[in-house]
Amino acid sequence: MMRSRVDRTLTVVIYAVSLFLFAMAWATIDATYAVPSGIRPAIAALAALPLLAIRPNPLLGWAISATAALILPLTCSPIDSAFPWQMVHVVVLLALLVAVTVRCPRAAAAVAWLSTGAVLLVNSPTETGVGFAVGMTVVVLVGLLMRELFGSRRQLATQREISGLERARRAVLEERAQIARDLHDVIAHHMSVVVVQAQSAPYRLTSVTEETKAEFDAIGANVRASLNEIRAVLGVLRSDDESAELRPQPGIARIRELIENSRRAGVDVSFNTFGEPPAVPELGGVVLYRIVQESLANAVRHSPGAPVTVTMEHGSDATMVTVRNAPAAVPGPGGTPAGGSGIAGMRERAAAIGGTVDARRLPEGGFEVHAIIPATISTTPEPHP
Structure with missing residues (x-):
């Protein structure tokens, strides 16, 4: 319940930030490109709205943003050729690059890092582009550190869960072993004595008829059968092998x-x-x-x-x-x-x-x-x- 509430809150925040950046990119597009007013919403959308994919599919969002960063300076007329992107576009691209670095496979993160650097250097081969490429590399390194931190925390949480389950399992096994010892002391011992008494009665008692001897034999056989079943149950209780619980039962x-x-x-x-x-x-x-x-x-x-x-x-x-x-x-x-x-x-x-x-x-x-x-x-x- 708490996690779903947090997920909903994050989704609302991402939508709100994306819409705010879209409005900002639309309002400030004249500072970057000299384009007709009819295509301004499309350019602002390419700059800001890929941020919507940062949670469900950051790699797709990065691909759209990076492609737009490559095409827009070539198709539009940048006012400043040294920096031919809107600041909103650069912020969204770097945010998506960090998300790819943290959440996607390392190979995908490496491709995204190299491709983003190439886009920056192709469209801005000046010192500004080189500076942004270096800054982007620093951002990627920060993303890798975050990835390792989150991975370590997940592994620690998994190990704690495994340790808790193992402690609970050991407690159950100890309790089962104690029950098995108690059952053996209370029941199995006395039943063994009954078997011995029934088997030795014809030799200890005088004037035992064949009918009485047969009765003693029947008593001994039934008690032995019961004792075998009890021993099987005790074996299951003492065993930590789950296959012992799956042995054939009487049917x-x-x-x-x-x-x-x-x-x-x-x-x-x-x-x-x-x-x-x-x-x-x-x-x-x-x-x-x-x-x-x-x-x-x-x-x-x-x-x-x-x-x-x-x-x-x-x-x-x-x-x-x-x-x-x-x-x-x-x-x-x-x-x-x-x-x-x-x-x-x-x-x-x-x-x-x-x-x-x-x-x-x-x-x-x-x-x-x-x-x-x-x-x-x-x-x-x-x-x-």
């Missing part, structure tokens, strides 16, 4: 594996699927997997022993998944799954790609999660306050 193809793991853990799960899976983007597949995973975890936690039905219907434009569980068959913690953050997380995941999640308690006492995930991802913008 639709692994939902059947998730169901089988739940069955091995003793959950009565039935899985029904209809239709051919559409070419859902990877993010959509991850959302479907996480919704089924969280729904199964809620069913086990809040309705232990209850049968669970997972139904997945693939359409041409969307995939619908329904996870429904009956009331608890054995006493458990109970409660409503929506009381935690799991269902809220499912809704957020689905909404982020244009899908929906509906979670509700059934009249007969069970619970149902129904999700619709579109085949084409369309992100939903966050509402503005």
Whole structure:
């Protein structure tokens, strides 16, 4: 906003100065050229109005001004052959030359400097022309100094911006590393202990039946799978490599594996699927997997022993998944799954790609999660306050 206001102000100033110089050149043309009154506005325009191009295209403005400085003394009748230009014309030409030196490539600046010197010497080969050529060279040198100064400031500003981004990136990496350490200490360690206990239980305990041993094996397998996922997440948190965040995530193809793991853990799960899976983007597949995973975890936690039905219907434009569980068959913690953050997380995941999640308690006492995930991802913008 501030920069656009400054740009508008500079544009107005340039227009005002150009019009003032045009009026001055028109009023004082008799002091330089003996020309009819009808062509005076054109000569004044060639002298002053190229200044309008000093911001959008200084090289074009300089070319028009320099060409006019070459042609006018040859086509008009200068009153003073030692100095055959209006002072307004010379001021505008030098201003445009400085702008070319500061803003245009160095090759263009060199061509403009040599051409301007040649124009001055061709039309005024006396000491006056030589003096103006030397003065013009000094002006060009000042323009080069300004160019280097502005370039140094831009480089310094760029380096400061890069340094700020790097500091912010380091802070994020340090925070992620701290989170990874905390997660490892709090979760991964205890889950590793659970795996060891489940694997060693048949050897530590007497009278362990084959059925009990299979149960321990299933517990160990599920905990190991969870532990592997946690370790993958910890690896992403610890890594400063952006490619680590782009590694493949579980999708639709692994939902059947998730169901089988739940069955091995003793959950009565039935899985029904209809239709051919559409070419859902990877993010959509991850959302479907996480919704089924969280729904199964809620069913086990809040309705232990209850049968669970997972139904997945693939359409041409969307995939619908329904996870429904009956009331608890054995006493458990109970409660409503929506009381935690799991269902809220499912809704957020689905909404982020244009899908929906509906979670509700059934009249007969069970619970149902129904999700619709579109085949084409369309992100939903966050509402503005």
